Amino acid sequence: MLIKISKSSAIHFKTNDTPKGRLVPLSSHLYLNLHQITELSHYTLKTPQEKQSIDGRKLVLPAETKVLHISLAPTFASYPDSKNKERRIHERRFYTLHYLPEAIQDYLAVRQALNGQILNES
Numbered sequence: 001m002l003i004k005i006s007k008s009s010a011i012h013f014k015t016n017d018t019p020k021g022r023l024v025p026l027s028s029h030l031y032l033n034l035h036q037i038t039e040l041s042h043y044t045l046k047t048p049q050e051k052q053s054i055d056g057r058k059l060v061l062p063a064e065t066k067v068l069h070i071s072l073a074p075t076f077a078s079y080p081d082s083k084n085k086e087r088r089i090h091e092r093r094f095y096t097l098h099y100l101p102e103a104i105q106d107y108l109a110v111r112q113a114l115n116g117q118i119l120n121e122s
Helices: 101-115
Strands: 002-005 008-015 022-026 030-033 037-044 049-053 058-061 066-072 077-080 088-091 094-099
Touching: 002 101, 008 101, 030 066, 037 101, 066 101, 094 101
Parallel strands: 022 049
Antiparallel strands: 002 030, 008 022, 008 094, 037 066, 049 058, 066 094, 077 088
């Protein structure tokens, strides 16, 4: 089952490949396989944070920005070891999504879909 995270200029994200301290605007839909998610955490920023956009411009994340951190199973990203062809390298991929306050409805929709997959909701 897939979860769709709709494109929005009020959502920024980073992955393993994003340079440190930078965020990328979500300019196209992102689909994640719910069966590949192994870790999930979420929190709200209490104070503003300053980051950089992918092109180096200053980006301020205001307080009340919702953050959703998703780690995928290591088998999601595996490739042959360049030194030993018998081995495979397994990389734990992650996505960290930052929902600005104006994208709260998008955040709540994604959280509701994710919560529907959790067996012990207490």
